[in-house]
Amino acid sequence: MNKLIVICGATATGKSGLALNLAPKLGAVILSADSRQVYREFTIGTAKPNLAEQKLVPHYLIDICDPTETMTVADYQEQAQALIANLGISPLLLVGGTGLYIRSIVQGMKIPRVAPQPELRSHLESLGQTQLYGMLQQVDPLAAQKIHPHDLVRTLRALEVYYVTGIPISDQQGENPPNYPILQIGLDCDADRLESRIQRRTEAMMADGLVDEVEYLCQKYGVDLPLLNTLGYQEIKQYLGGEITLTTAQELTVLHTRQFAKRQRTWFRAYPQIEWYDADDADLLAKIGERIHEFIHDK
Incomplete structure (x- = not known):
């Protein structure tokens, strides 16, 4: 071994x-x-x-x-x-x-294999962190609980994974x-x-x-x-x-x-x-x- x-x-x-x-x-x-x-x-x-x-x-x-x-x-x-x-x-x-x-x-x-999506990220960023975090709370409340409301990077990533795969990032993570x-x-x-x-x-x-x-x-x-x-x-x-x-x-x-x-x-x-x-x-x-x-x- x-x-x-x-x-x-x-x-x-x-x-x-x-x-x-x-x-x-x-x-x-x-x-x-x-x-x-x-x-x-x-x-x-x-x-x-x-x-x-x-x-x-x-x-x-x-x-x-x-x-x-x-x-x-x-x-x-x-x-x-x-x-x-x-x-x-x-x-x-x-x-x-x-x-x-x-x-x-x-x-x-366990890492979601979702490549960065520049156009999607750009569109999401234009909405502002307050609205983005609210969206995350709706589509993936478990992920939102683990991400600080002001953490733009992790919020964007969680939304990116969700919109590309249709599956919440919290369901794709783990060890x-x-x-x-x-x-x-x-x-x-x-x-x-x-x-x-x-x-x-x-x-x-x-x-x-x-x-x-x-x-x-x-x-x-x-x-x-x-x-x-x-x-x-x-x-x-x-x-x-x-x-x-x-x-x-x-x-x-x-x-x-x-x-x-x-x-x-x-x-x-x-x-x-x-x-x-x-x-x-x-x-x-x-x-x-x-x-x-x-x-x-x-x-």
Whole structure:
């Protein structure tokens, strides 16, 4: 039977490095759980594993989508579940910081397969959130109970699913947990040490050519590409547009990354199944290696 080991936590806590250390010892491969590493050409700013790292350990679920396409959680789940079922390798390492991607696998989220409907959304948005929420209360009162009256994004999604399928989103959601054993390992450290890690990683990205990467992507896809408004890319795009200095762009990247990491920590801390380890523990590899040995050999 497959056994899955999850390595999760906030950005810059060393998840990828830990996985690269563990995988060869376990004979494992790495499944990425990063919502931006799925996109081709977005490399430096997403801390995508380099070619040497990919040669050392096979990586899956990176570079599987063009930047002009949209990878939904349902798309990711489908591809990840197929790999887990068909690779014939155990254990597998699921590594990343995108909480929804990880949750879709470990909890078997049931996700309505309804692609975004831009025209429908535009029409609905024109009605205003108050009217939209009232409509949702009529067609799907269960979903409305779980969605805040001012949450436009989730209200729109629930209405979109209903009008496309004719079935309330609350009837299409739920969980179908996998039948294979899962060990969830989380990496964390205190806020000051995490900020230092984020600063060092941002400096490394700049040294590796992040500015050139963003300039190339802006020229190829245009500055309005949605992915260029994400962490690290938006700040450098502002610099290239003459809005801020490079120093300011780097400082803003650190600030926004720290804010993002705080949200990630809050998300992951809500799941008691995750076993936490100090990312800066000198014996981290030995401790986690011992825990994994117990997990693998547990009948």
